[in-house]
Amino acid sequence: MSVSSVAPQIVPKAAPTWRQSTSEPFVRIEQINKQFGDFTAVNNVSLDIYKNELFCLLGGSGSGKSTLLRMLAGFEKPTSGRILIDGVDMSNTPPWERPVNMMFQSYALFPHLSVAANVAFGLKREGLPSGEVQKRVADILDMVQLGHLAKRKPHMLSGGQRQRVALARSLVKRPKLLLLDEPLGALDKKLREETQFELMRLQEELGITFVVVTHDQEEAMTLATRIGVMNNGVIVQTAEPHEVYEYPNNRFVAEFIGNVNLFEGTVVGDERDSASIHCADTENLIHVDHGISCAPNQQVSVAIRPEKFRITREAPASLVNTTQGIVTEVAYMGSQSIYKVRLPSGKEVRITQPNVQRDADDRFTWDDHVYLAWDADSSVVLTS
Numbered sequence: 520m521s522v523s524s525v526a527p528q529i530v531p532k533a534a535p536t537w538r539q540s541t542s543e544p545f546v547r548i549e550q551i552n553k554q555f556g557d558f559t560a561v562n563n564v565s566l567d568i569y570k571n572e573l574f575c576l577l578g579g580s581g582s583g584k585s586t587l588l589r590m591l592a593g594f595e596k597p598t599s600g601r602i603l604i605d606g607v608d609m610s611n612t613p614p615w616e617r618p619v620n621m622m623f624q625s626y627a628l629f630p631h632l633s634v635a636a637n638v639a640f641g642l643k644r645e646g647l648p649s650g651e652v653q654k655r656v657a658d659i660l661d662m663v664q665l666g667h668l669a670k671r672k673p674h675m676l677s678g679g680q681r682q683r684v685a686l687a688r689s690l691v692k693r694p695k696l697l698l699l700d701e702p703l704g705a706l707d708k709k710l711r712e713e714t715q716f717e718l719m720r721l722q723e724e725l726g727i728t729f730v731v732v733t734h735d736q737e738e739a740m741t742l743a744t745r746i747g748v749m750n751n752g753v754i755v756q757t758a759e760p761h762e763v764y765e766y767p768n769n770r771f772v773a774e775f776i777g778n779v780n781l782f783e784g785t786v787v788g789d790e791r792d793s794a795s796i797h798c799a800d801t802e803n804l805i806h807v808d809h810g811i812s813c814a815p816n817q818q819v820s821v822a823i824r825p826e827k828f829r830i831t832r833e834a835p836a837s838l839v840n841t842t843q844g845i846v847t848e849v850a851y852m853g854s855q856s857i858y859k860v861r862l863p864s865g866k867e868v869r870i871t872q873p874n875v876q877r878d879a880d881d882r883f884t885w886d887d888h889v890y891l892a893w894d895a896d897s898s899v900v901l902t903s
Contacts, residue, residue, distance in 0.1 A: 535569075535744065536569040536570060536571070536572070537567070537569045537572070537744075537745060542569055543606075544567035544568060544569055545568060545569055545570040545572075545604070545605060545695075545696075545728055546566075546567070546568035546591070546602070546603070546604055546696065546728065546730070547566075547567055547568075547602070547603040548564055548565055548566040548567075548568075548587075548591075548600070548602055549565055549600055549601050549602070549603070550563050550564070550565055550599070550600040550601075551563070551564045551565070551587070551590060551597050551599070551600035551601075551602065552564075552597060552598045552599045552600055553583075553586050553587075553590060553595060553597055553598050553752075554598045559752055560583050560586040560752055561583045561586050561587050561590070561597075561752045562583070562751070562752035562753050563600075563753070564583075564587060564600075564752070564753065564754055566747060566754060566757065568728065568730060569728075570728055571722075571726050571727075571728060572728055572729070572744045572745065573718075573719065573722050573728075573729045573731065573742055573743055573744050574728075574729065574730050574731070574743060574744065574745055574746075574747065575730075575731045575732075575733055575738075575739040575742055575743035575745075575746045575747070576588065576730065576731070576732045576733075576747050576749060577733055577734070577736065577739040577746050577747065577748050577749065577775075578734065578748060578749030578750060578775075579734055579750070579775070580734065582749040582750050582751065582752070583749050583751070583752040583753075584732045584734075584749045585700060585732055587749075588621075588698050588700055588730065588732045590602060591604075591619065591696070591698055591730065592614055592617070592619055592621045592698050593609065593612060593613055593614035593617050593619070594614055594621075597610070604617065604618060604619065604695065604696060605618065605695055617696075618694055618695035618696060619694055619695070619696045619697075619698060620689045620690070620692055620694035620696075620697055620698070621689065621697075621698040621699075621700065622685050622686060622688075622689040622697065622698070622699045622700070622702055623685075623700055624700050624701040624702065624704050626681050626682060626684070626685040627685070628673040628681060628684060628685060628688075629673075630672065630673055630674060631672070632672070632673075633669065633670050633671060633672060634660070634665060634668050634669050634670070634671050634672075634673070634676070634684050635656050635660065635669040635670065637673070637684055637688055638656045638659060638660060638684065638687045638688045638691050639652050639653075639656045639691075640688065641688065641691065641692050642655060642656070642691060642692065645692075655691050656669075656687075656691060657669075659687045659690055659691045660687055662687070662690075662721065662724070662725075663683040663684075663686060663687045663717075663721070664683070665680065665683055665684065665687065668680065678706055678707075678710065679706055679710045679713075679714060682702065682703070682706060682714060683714075683717075685702075686702070686718075686721070690721070690725065690727070693727075694727065695727070695728065696727070696728050696730065697727050697728070697729050697730070698729075698730050698732075699718075699729060699730070699731045699732065700732045701732060701733055701734070702718070702731065702733075703715065703718075703733075703735075703738060704733075704735075711738070712741075715738060715741045715742055716741075718731075718742060719741075719742060731743070736775065736776050736777060739760070740760045740763075740764065740776075740777075743759075743760055744759065745757060745758060745759050745760075746758065746759075746760055746763050748763060748771075748772050748775065748776070750771050750775075755768070755769060755771060755772060756768045756769070756772050763776055764776055764777060764824075765899075766899060767822065767899060767901070768901075768903075769901060769903045770820055770822075770901050770903065773820075773822040773899065773901060777824065778824070778825050778869055778871075779822050779823070779824055779825075780822070780823045780824075780825065780868050780869060781820050781821070781822055781901075782796075782798045782800050782801060782805065782820065782821045782823070782866075783798065783799075783800070783818065783819075783820055783821075784796040784797055784798035784799075784805060784818070784819060784820075784821055785797050785798075785816055785817070785818055785819075786811060786813055786815070786816065786817045786819055787804070787816070789810055789811050789812070789813060789815075790810055791810045792808065792809065792810060793806065793807065793808055793809065793810065793895075794806075794807050794809065794810055794811045794900065795807075796819060796821055796900065798821065799864060800842070800862055800864045800866045801841075801842040801862070802842060802862075802863065802864075803838045803839060803840070803841050803842060804838075804839050804840075805821050805839075805840060805898060806839045806840055806895050807821075807895055807896075807898045807900055808895040808896045811900050811902070813902055817902065819900050819901060819902050820900075820901040821898050821899070821900055821901070822898070822899040822900075822901055823893055823897055823898055823899075824897070825857070825869045825870050825871040826870075826871045826872075827893050827894070827897035828868070828870045828891050828892070828893050829891070829892045829893065830858065830860075830870050830872060830883065830889050830890070830891055831889065831890050831892070832883075832887070832888070832889060832890070833890065834890050835890055835892045837892075840892060840893050840894070840895060840898075841890060841891065841892045842862055842868075842890075842891050843862070843863070843888070843889065843890045843891065844860040844861050844862040844863065844868065844888075844889065844891070845860065845861050845886060845887070845888055845889075846858055846859070846860055846883050846884065846885055846886060846887045846889060847859050847860065847861045847867065847885070848885075849883065849884060849885060851874075853874070854873065854874060855871050855872060855873050855874055856871070856872050856874055856882065856883075857869065857870070857871050858870045858871075858872070858883055858889075860889060860891065868891065870891065
């Protein structure tokens, strides 16, 4: 008797909650303002964050990101506006009554207490039974891979281990929302990269909504489900990491996220599915594969990421989306090489190329005359 095989049913993965029109935000920030005297730290910010997100607030010093985080925690009171968490208005709720915990950049561990005692501190203050405290502490230390170090004091730990103790202490109380203020800032580069993936694993495993404040663009791009880019107290763009990088909505975002080459030009043609920009620096026309919907002869900026360029010694067949110049700087970075090319106008352009081959005889070097080309969909036209 033969048994017919049945192909397994493939269930399509559900779209993230922030893409679903029916999803209700877990955190809703409504027209929040925060003033310190005459200084406006946060200016009319509205933002929705959804359940189980790992959301990053990204910005430079003084952008307002930490002030916004402290208002979420209840450490600062908004001048106007309101914050809702899980549908409840938190405007007049003190920090200790919010379903929120916060992990500070300094970690703030008690030096005289063991790892286990540090993690248990908040639970004991709540008066939980001793047996439950011990179980929850043991479970969370195992989750952050510190169970074998439970009896050590903080000074006996590495920086990465102290960071995980602080994280365990924040998570052991099972908050609905965890706020992290520059959580990896004290770690060296390699350990920071490793810990980023550890944070992502924990967040996914626990299903807790994380809001992370950072000034590190790479950290935000690695961690986040979505990024809110802040500047001068305002969120200037909120999007998934690849959207923020590939489709910045203004010049500030383009320059702040990663490296970018900006060319100033004048729109000389604007159709529904294409546009042409005259740029003195490139000498040739820049063609993009979408319309701009702008005024005739409008001045715009064209952003091109360094990795979008093709660099050759031979002149391209077409003059559109091409330019030429002289290599002035070369940096070998292992996985990639960085070149700076000076155009005839004097403008310097940054190009990155992957080092696919271990030994390449045709690598570019100083004073080489080269041609640069890019595709029509590699340019982003910025009108602001």
